[in-house]
Amino acid sequence: MRKTIKKAVVTVVLASTVIGLTGCGSSGVFSSSLNGGKSSSKVTYDGNLIDADVLSKTSKIETIIDNYYYNDVDDDAVKEGIYKGIMESLDDPYAEYYTKEEYAKLQEDDSGEYAGIGVTVSKDEDTGYVRAVNILEGAPAEKVDIQPNDVIVKIDDYDILTDDDLDYLVSLIRGEAGTDVTLKLYRESDKSYHDVTITREIVEYSTVSSFMIDDKIGYVRITQFIDNTDELFEKAVEKLKKEGMQALMIDVRSDPGGMLTSVVSICDYLLPEGTIVSIKDKNGKVEEEYKSTDEQSLDMPMVVLTNEYSASASEILTSALKEFKVATVVGTNTYGKGIVQSVIPLGDGTAIKLTTQKYFTHDGNDIHKKGVAPDIEVELPDDYTYKDFQGKNDSQYQKGIEVLKGKLGK
Incomplete structure (x- = not known):
């Protein structure tokens, strides 16, 4: 299987971090720690953040605590609180400082x-x-x-x-x-x-499930994009092809996202040559442009099912398949998270996470807070429950089948 980019670089996820309880993973990291894990003598941010005044005021607060605070002080907890406070002060709902224990848990989430x-x-x-x-x-x-x-x-x-x-x-x-x-x-x-x-x-945790809907239409569901999702997806599709699949339904409803590398690899497997997604920094400079190769593509009718909880990596997949004009999107407008978080290790077992980039679709669209609109909008019925998933009362699923049957001339 082709790997167009190195794994574990950045993560694109819904909400503060949708690690969830099933291991989506926000453990995409930069390949090396900052400053080799060593801090400089003076930290700056938009000028002089940690300057003499800040150090003096911090020292005064510490002295007051030492002299007057009734309870014992956990020095390590105070230090961790300072680091967390810096991240919380940013105008970024995704910014976070991870202690050694928290970062270890975060890394565990990509294991599946x-x-x-x-x-x-x-x-x-x-x-x-x-x-x-x-x-x-x-x-x-x-x-x-x-x-x-x-x-x-x-x-x-x-x-x-x-x-x-x-x-x-x-x-x-x-x-x-x-x-x-x-x-x-x-x-x-x-x-x-x-x-x-x-x-x-x-x-x-397996993030991919699949089956044949009928003798010609295959179905693959992706619940999150973790380290091995691309490999599981390709295996599922190849198995369905051997079972006679001539059209494919991809379900990313309620998929909160995950690893950028994983979704790019899936797009590369499905799409002809072209730009999948572009990543720009805070100054609008293109830092990365991820492309599909001409080595392989899936030449058959496709449908993508989406809803309002389809976010980030699932939106990259949806927008690419839609804008390459190889799939029909059925469902409701996606979540609209077009920004990228990076988890950056600090060299001592701790790490920080913050928004570092914004991504743009194949056609150059900025989907942040806008989402990807379906080609065919289908709402679920009012009496729908989770037990109706993939059933007769799942109007989005049934519409997807109808679209694919139309493309097959059935």
Whole structure:
């Protein structure tokens, strides 16, 4: 399989970080740490951020704490708080400082295996709500009453705040295999709350599933883009081709994104030669331009299913297939996240994450806060539930089949 770019460079994800509980991963990192892990004697940002006045004021605060604060002081916790405060001061909802423990957990998310409950979660930037997005088939969460779009309001005894970092909430839900976690959920369709207790297990997470819809139409679903998603996708498509597939439906509904390298590799496999996506820095300079080669493409009718939770990497795939004019997009407008976060290790086991770039589609479109519009808009019926997924009441899925049958002349 072709690899057009080095893996683990940058990550494009929905919400603060949609690591979720199923290992999407925001662990795309720069290949080397800044300054080789050594700090310079003076840190600057937009001029002189850490100057003599800041150092003097920090010293005064430290002296007051030493002299008057009633409780004991954890020096390491204070230092970590300073680093976190710098990142929180940025006008960037995705900016974050990771302690050694948090960064280790973040790196674990790309492995495709973890101890948890098997739910992908996302955070709405506007409301701060944390929602279940996908329930992994066969995972512990499938055994209890939790559904996509449920709002998680409490984790054990911790009441979730709208400004809580998603990574922190994920760490509360994860834990050792065999232990329990209790979630309080709000279901908007019922306007009711209920609790579920789930026993954590080691979860092996596959981001790709596939089957033949009929004797000619194949179906592949991508739930997130992690390190091996491109390989799983290609294997699935090749298997479907051997089973007689002549048209393909790709479902990225509620796919919050993931690794840029993974989605680019999938696009390269599907598309003829051309630009997939361009990455620009804060000054508008093109830093990277990812292209598909002419080595291979999938020459058959395709449909992409989308919804309002299809974000970032899934939007790159959707926009590329749409703008190359090789697929029809069916569903609703996508989320609209056209910016890229980089996780940058600091050389001591810690790291920071912040927005570093913006991406532009094949046609040069900026989709941030706009999303990708479907070619055929289809809303789900009012009485739709997650149990209707891929069924007769799944109007988007059924429309996709109709479109592909029309292209095949069936």
